Amino acid sequence: EPEVTQTPSHQVTQMGQEVILRCVPISNHLYFYWYRQILGQKVEFLVSFYNNETSEKSEIFDDQFSVERPDGSNFTLKIRSTKLEDSAMYFCASSLGQSSYNEQFFGPGTRLTVL
Amino acid sequence: KNEVEQSPQNLTAQEGEFITINCSYSVGISALHWLQQHPGGGIVSLFMLSSGKKKHGRLIATINIQEKHSSLHITASHPRDSAVYICAVTQGGKLIFGQGTELSVKP
Numbered sequence: 001e002p003e004v005t006q007t008p009s010h011q012v013t014q015m016g017q018e019v020i021l022r023c024v025p026i027s028n029h030l031y032f033y034w035y036r037q038i039l040g041q042k043v044e045f046l047v048s049f050y051n052n053e054t055s056e057k058s059e060i061f062d063d064q065f066s067v068e069r070p071d072g073s074n075f076t077l078k079i080r081s082t083k084l085e086d087s088a089m090y091f092c093a094s095s096l097g098q099s100s101y102n103e104q105f106f107g108p109g110t111r112l113t114v115l
Numbered sequence: 116k117n118e119v120e121q122s123p124q125n126l127t128a129q130e131g132e133f134i135t136i137n138c139s140y141s142v143g144i145s146a147l148h149w150l151q152q153h154p155g156g157g158i159v160s161l162f163m164l165s166s167g168k169k170k171h172g173r174l175i176a177t178i179n180i181q182e183k184h185s186s187l188h189i190t191a192s193h194p195r196d197s198a199v200y201i202c203a204v205t206q207g208g209k210l211i212f213g214q215g216t217e218l219s220v221k222p
Binding site for chain 1: 123145148150155156157158159160163170201207208209210211212213214215
């Protein structure tokens with residue numbers, strides 16, 4: 001069964017460093033998402049991406065964040081200069097069509113720890 | 116005020132019990148999702164519904180659009196059902212999540 005994959009599973013970085021979190025969505029899916037979950041808190045939407053463009057982004061998704069689909073398979077989230085409060089679990093998701101009518105499939109997550 | 120509220124936040128049940136988790140939302144939605152999150156963190160979609168009722172095995176999800184309320188029921192609960200159950204609503208192109216209900220089913 002096709003699945004969303006994410007690498008790495010755990011990333012430890014120093015404050016101020018750049019990190020890139022990688023995702024491989026399900027191959028025929030067209031819509032891609034990043035979410036994050038700070039420990040003990042609810043999952044929060046970061047950004048959605050369709051047709052090589054950011055569709056929607058939350059208040060959290062400031063200039064320190066960017067997303068890219070550099071090739072036909074990967075979908076990446078870059079944090080330019082990490083802060084302590086960026087420590088969280090980051091989930092990638094993909095869907096075949098718009099999420100209003102289509103199930104989103106989640107990856108296993110990348111746990112980011114900023115020291 | 117949270118746009119998606121779940122109750123209870125924590126639930127402990129004995130194996131075999133019938134379980135209900137509730138979700139209320141305050142925003143206009145196009146669909147509601149029930150998701151399961153295991154201790155390792157992975158999230159799995161259980162249901163997506165916009166009206167009525169859906170059933171999958173021992174799980175049943177219902178939604179009342181007029182009352183902006185949904186319930187997730189688990190019949191004949193089992194220790195392997197222990198997980199966090201999350202209600203999320205679709206608004207535009209994104210999911211808005213509830214805080215989750217942590218379910219523990221004791222043998």
